[in-house]
Amino acid sequence: MAEKIAIYLDHNAGAPLLPRISQKLTENQGEYLLRSYGNSSSLHAQGRWLSRELLLSRQWIAKSWGPQVRPDQVHFAASGSDANLQVVTRAFARAKNRGLQSPEWILTGLEHDSVIRLTHLWQSWGGRVRSVAVSPQGQVLSDSVVDALCDETALFSLIWVHNETGVLTDFGLPFWTHLKEKKIWIHLDGAQAWGKMKLDLHETPADGVTFSGYKIGALQGSGAYWLRDPSEWDDRSISSVQSGERVPGAGAHANFSFLPAVSLGIAAQECVEKSWGSDEDTRTMRALRDEWESELVSQISGVKIWCQDQPRICNTSLVQFSGVHRSELLMQLDLRGIQASSGAACRSGIETGSRALQCMGSGVAASRGLLRVSLGRNTTKAELEYLTQQLLEILPRLRSASSPPVGDPMGLHSAQNLPKIRG
Numbered sequence: 001m002a003e004k005i006a007i008y009l010d011h012n013a014g015a016p017l018l019p020r021i022s023q024k025l026t027e028n029q030g031e032y033l034l035r036s037y038g039n040s041s042s043l044h045a046q047g048r049w050l051s052r053e054l055l056l057s058r059q060w061i062a063k064s065w066g067p068q069v070r071p072d073q074v075h076f077a078a079s080g081s082d083a084n085l086q087v088v089t090r091a092f093a094r095a096k097n098r099g100l101q102s103p104e105w106i107l108t109g110l111e112h113d114s115v116i117r118l119t120h121l122w123q124s125w126g127g128r129v130r131s132v133a134v135s136p137q138g139q140v141l142s143d144s145v146v147d148a149l150c151d152e153t154a155l156f157s158l159i160w161v162h163n164e165t166g167v168l169t170d171f172g173l174p175f176w177t178h179l180k181e182k183k184i185w186i187h188l189d190g191a192q193a194w195g196k197m198k199l200d201l202h203e204t205p206a207d208g209v210t211f212s213g214y215k216i217g218a219l220q221g222s223g224a225y226w227l228r229d230p231s232e233w234d235d236r237s238i239s240s241v242q243s244g245e246r247v248p249g250a251g252a253h254a255n256f257s258f259l260p261a262v263s264l265g266i267a268a269q270e271c272v273e274k275s276w277g278s279d280e281d282t283r284t285m286r287a288l289r290d291e292w293e294s295e296l297v298s299q300i301s302g303v304k305i306w307c308q309d310q311p312r313i314c315n316t317s318l319v320q321f322s323g324v325h326r327s328e329l330l331m332q333l334d335l336r337g338i339q340a341s342s343g344a345a346c347r348s349g350i351e352t353g354s355r356a357l358q359c360m361g362s363g364v365a366a367s368r369g370l371l372r373v374s375l376g377r378n379t380t381k382a383e384l385e386y387l388t389q390q391l392l393e394i395l396p397r398l399r400s401a402s403s404p405p406v407g408d409p410m411g412l413h414s415a416q417n418l419p420k421i422r423g
């Protein structure tokens with residue numbers, strides 16, 4: 001029998017599968033599942049059926065990304081990480097087509113690991129990477145980006161909503177216009193934005209926006225990206241970027257799978273039909289999160305809410321408790337049926353420190369006692385009250401057992417420690 005999940009507060013890592021997806025796949029003894037064989041490029045009836053289903057999925061995804069988005073701008077990927085790979089690869093190919101010798105990519109250490117990892121690939125293709133400073137409040141500094149621009153700058157990547165802090169970044173029109181005038185390609189990582197805020201991709205400055213499917217309740221192994229101008233892309237030039245190797249997802253043999261792609265369309269349909277991300281939709285979650293944060297601060301000492309005064313997405317709270325180790329805290333909560341994470345999900349359990357906080361100048365020690373709580377649509381006030389109750393019990397015991405560094409319990413005064421990608 002499946003283990004009962006008591007309280008799930010890790011939606012930024014992955015949301016539970018939407019019931020209408022499991023229903024579609026299992027109804028009539030799995031009729032849909034049994035029918036999903038073959039290749040959508042085949043011309044016969046089965047191939048055409050697969051292709052029609054994928055088009056339907058693209059149409060819903062397009063609708064959920066904004067009124068002007070067209071289905072031909074929607075591309076499936078195997079995950080959010082894969083979507084990032086696809087978009088960054090295309091940006092490099094475009095830069096080479098423009099005749100840039102050593103295209104430069106500007107980003108910050110706030111980016112998700114899946115983007116940071118691509119910097120090695122970019123460099124292996126002959127490009128250069130420049131990491132620019134961010135503010136202590138977790139915002140990318142537009143002046144630092146502008147100062148870093150050079151004739152070879154080809155790409156600027158921005159994590160639209162931060163997975164750990166929930167900080168939402170936007171710059172004014174003059175900044176984006178400046179980048180556009182310099183023909184710099186703009187990549188937004190929207191993995192944490194879909195379903196939690198109103199999207200209208202045509203109104204963004206982006207040329208490519210990337211998304212992860214299972215953050216909005218689709219199957220694992222789903223992702224998608226939007227390209228403003230799909231006609232700009234020539235698969236042959238993309239292939240040549242990787243010295244003749246075919247880039248996954250480019251060309252006829254795409255690397256996405258049929259069922260995850262269809263599930264993404266169903267999730268997008270739910271998003272459209274229930275107006276996910278609208279002010280009305282997010283108001284409740286935001287109020288719940290804000291109320292929980294102020295209760296926490298009033299009841300427990302040595303608590304810091306990261307980036308509380310910044311524009312933040314409605315469901316995310318990055319909390320820090322002085323004098324405890326984050327993995328011990330997570331384990332104790334897990335034993336009490338509460339599932340959360342400490343910063344980036346993929347880093348949970350590893351005491352290496354949060355790269356995001358380090359970038360914000362807070363040093364490795366600032367990652368002690370970090371707890372990321374990310375709410376979902378079904379999260380209730382009672383669940384959050386239970387969490388506070390459990391913290392009230394757990395923290396004194398953990399604090400007396402651990403010995404934080406004297407005088408700087410949260411490591412807030414450590415030297416700025418920006419990741420050095422290029423010196």
Ligand SMILES: Cc1ncc(COP(=O)(O)O)c(C=O)c1O
Pocket residue numbers: 012013079080081082112114159161162163189190191192211212213214222223
């Ligand atoms: C901001 C951001 N970008 C990209 C990803 C990668 O998505 P995926 O897990 O689907 O590869 C994540 C995953 O948490 C994320 O939070």
